[in-house]
Amino acid sequence: MITVDMRDRKPIYEQLIDNIRTLAVQGHLKPDEHLPSVRQLAAELAINPNTIQKAYAELERQNVIYALPGRGNFISPDIGAVARQEKERQLRALAAQITLAKNVGAQKDEIRTLLDAAYDDTTR
Amino acid sequence: MITVDMRDRKPIYEQLIDNIRTLAVQGHLKPDEHLPSVRQLAAELAINPNTIQKAYAELERQNVIYALPGRGNFISPDIGAVARQEKERQLRALAAQITLAKNVGAQKDEIRTLLDAAYDDTTR
Amino acid sequence: MITVDMRDRKPIYEQLIDNIRTLAVQGHLKPDEHLPSVRQLAAELAINPNTIQKAYAELERQNVIYALPGRGNFISPDIGAVARQEKERQLRALAAQITLAKNVGAQKDEIRTLLDAAYDDTTR
Amino acid sequence: MITVDMRDRKPIYEQLIDNIRTLAVQGHLKPDEHLPSVRQLAAELAINPNTIQKAYAELERQNVIYALPGRGNFISPDIGAVARQEKERQLRALAAQITLAKNVGAQKDEIRTLLDAAYDDTTR
DNA sequence: GTGGTCTAGACCACG
DNA sequence: GTGGTCTAGACCACT
Numbered sequence: 001m002i003t004v005d006m007r008d009r010k011p012i013y014e015q016l017i018d019n020i021r022t023l024a025v026q027g028h029l030k031p032d033e034h035l036p037s038v039r040q041l042a043a044e045l046a047i048n049p050n051t052i053q054k055a056y057a058e059l060e061r062q063n064v065i066y067a068l069p070g071r072g073n074f075i076s077p078d079i080g081a082v083a084r085q086e087k088e089r090q091l092r093a094l095a096a097q098i099t100l101a102k103n104v105g106a107q108k109d110e111i112r113t114l115l116d117a118a119y120d121d122t123t124r
Numbered sequence: 125m126i127t128v129d130m131r132d133r134k135p136i137y138e139q140l141i142d143n144i145r146t147l148a149v150q151g152h153l154k155p156d157e158h159l160p161s162v163r164q165l166a167a168e169l170a171i172n173p174n175t176i177q178k179a180y181a182e183l184e185r186q187n188v189i190y191a192l193p194g195r196g197n198f199i200s201p202d203i204g205a206v207a208r209q210e211k212e213r214q215l216r217a218l219a220a221q222i223t224l225a226k227n228v229g230a231q232k233d234e235i236r237t238l239l240d241a242a243y244d245d246t247t248r
Numbered sequence: 249m250i251t252v253d254m255r256d257r258k259p260i261y262e263q264l265i266d267n268i269r270t271l272a273v274q275g276h277l278k279p280d281e282h283l284p285s286v287r288q289l290a291a292e293l294a295i296n297p298n299t300i301q302k303a304y305a306e307l308e309r310q311n312v313i314y315a316l317p318g319r320g321n322f323i324s325p326d327i328g329a330v331a332r333q334e335k336e337r338q339l340r341a342l343a344a345q346i347t348l349a350k351n352v353g354a355q356k357d358e359i360r361t362l363l364d365a366a367y368d369d370t371t372r
Numbered sequence: 373m374i375t376v377d378m379r380d381r382k383p384i385y386e387q388l389i390d391n392i393r394t395l396a397v398q399g400h401l402k403p404d405e406h407l408p409s410v411r412q413l414a415a416e417l418a419i420n421p422n423t424i425q426k427a428y429a430e431l432e433r434q435n436v437i438y439a440l441p442g443r444g445n446f447i448s449p450d451i452g453a454v455a456r457q458e459k460e461r462q463l464r465a466l467a468a469q470i471t472l473a474k475n476v477g478a479q480k481d482e483i484r485t486l487l488d489a490a491y492d493d494t495t496r
Numbered sequence: 497g498t499g500g501t502c503t504a505g506a507c508c509a510c511g
Numbered sequence: 512g513t514g515g516t517c518t519a520g521a522c523c524a525c526t
Binding site for chain 6: 037038070
Binding site for chain 4: 130131135
């Protein structure tokens with residue numbers, strides 16, 4: 001489900017971008033699937049259509065979706081490539097975060113515990 | 125050494141805050157050590173004194189430093205408590221980042237590899 | 249063969265216009281040859297008949313085809329004149345594109361290489 | 373000089389993008405040079421600031437400029453890389469245009485004449 | 497004063 | 512009805 005948090009400091013259009021990109025990358029939105037129209041999503045989320053439009057435009061630039069003027073927005077058939085890029089991006093961010101934690105005194109064991117916890121959650 | 129990157133999108137005052145807090149938490153700045161004056165640091169970094177002031181004010185609020193009006197700014201003797209908070213903060217951020225990576229398909233082994241790489245660097 | 253690419257950003261009616269004009273200019277459609285009816289072509293391409301109609305109307309305006317109400321659409325006997333205009337049009341566009349390339353540093357030799365490549369392909 | 377043509381069918385923000393990119397690529401705008409502010413350029417060109425903003429945002433995405441919030445927009449120091457990409461882009465467009473011209477009957481000699489004319493202009 | 501975000505409302509081309 | 516562009520006007524954080 002596509003949602004936004006108006007209290008979040010992150011701009012609404014960025015929330016939308018990350019939200020939809022994640023849904024697409026995780027396969028919850030299938031290639032060539034029809035997204036809600038700009039106006040419809042704007043109405044649902046009580047947000048200005050321009051903000052939706054900005055998010056859709058950026059998603060198109062990232063090859064997550066494609067737009068057919070007069071017809072709508074659709075999940076890109078190349079979503080697999082986007083998923084691979086996204087995974088690399090998150091792994092780089094993770095490496096940076098590990099360094100930050102290490103620099104303030106985090107022990108390797110503490111991080112390993114976090115890691116185990118995250119992947120044990122999966123087994124439910 | 126205190127530095128700022130004028131090209132970075134992160135606000136200068138935030139760079140200063142993170143920079144000084146990290147130096148203090150890592151022990152490169154000792155409790156009660158005298159920090160450069162607002163004017164002096166502003167001159168060194170070629171930055172508006174207001175920006176330095178803003179950073180020092182926020183650092184005082186975070187108990188990283190304390191100000192003695194007319195005498196200057198000093199590293200807090202309670203820096204150890206700050207260090208513990210900071211470590212918790214970074215670990216929470218790390219847990220979140222692990223979840224993000226997992227959600228886009230990162231395998232536990234891949235993350236473990238990153239972790240080993242980060243802590244092998246440590247054996248200096 | 250008349251085709252359209254639903255994914256292309258170019259409007260479908262423009263694709264049709266360019267497509268049919270090119271076929272006619274290159275001689276693949278002969279003067280007075282009978283074109284598919286609006287309904288028939290709409291059915292073949294799975295496209296709204298209004299879109300076909302719009303393309304045919306514009307082609308008639310350009311003297312590429314002529315319409316005999318109740319009988320259908322036919323390639324114009326004056327297709328030769330259209331071909332000459334079209335050639336002039338493309339040469340003007342080419343001159344403009346050469347200028348653009350030159351302005352960003354393209355060397356004359358580089359362009360000559362492109363030219364040779366394009367016309368060597370022809371000798372097949 | 374930065375200009376726009378309101379009668380052109382090309383969107384204003386695209387005109388701005390192409391205009392400024394070309395000025396930068398051709399070296400008329402130097403690395404780290406300060407561009408007109410959003411509001412100032414909007415006033416000069418009698419255009420809404422949002423439209424300028426949209427153009428600047430896209431130029432930043434293309435690494436043509438970089439923005440420092442609160443300070444202004446500046447030509448990227450990596451403009452050389454952009455220039456090389458741009459040259460490749462124009463050469464590809466030129467190759468496509470040559471094919472189009474050939475397909476409507478343009479002779480190699482005719483194109484060679486255009487080419488000579490474009491590069492003889494340079495010698496004045 | 498600067499860039500960045502957002503709203504409200506309008507117009508256009510396309511299907 | 513759809514995406515795309517543009518205007519007008521507002522608010523925010525940063526310098």
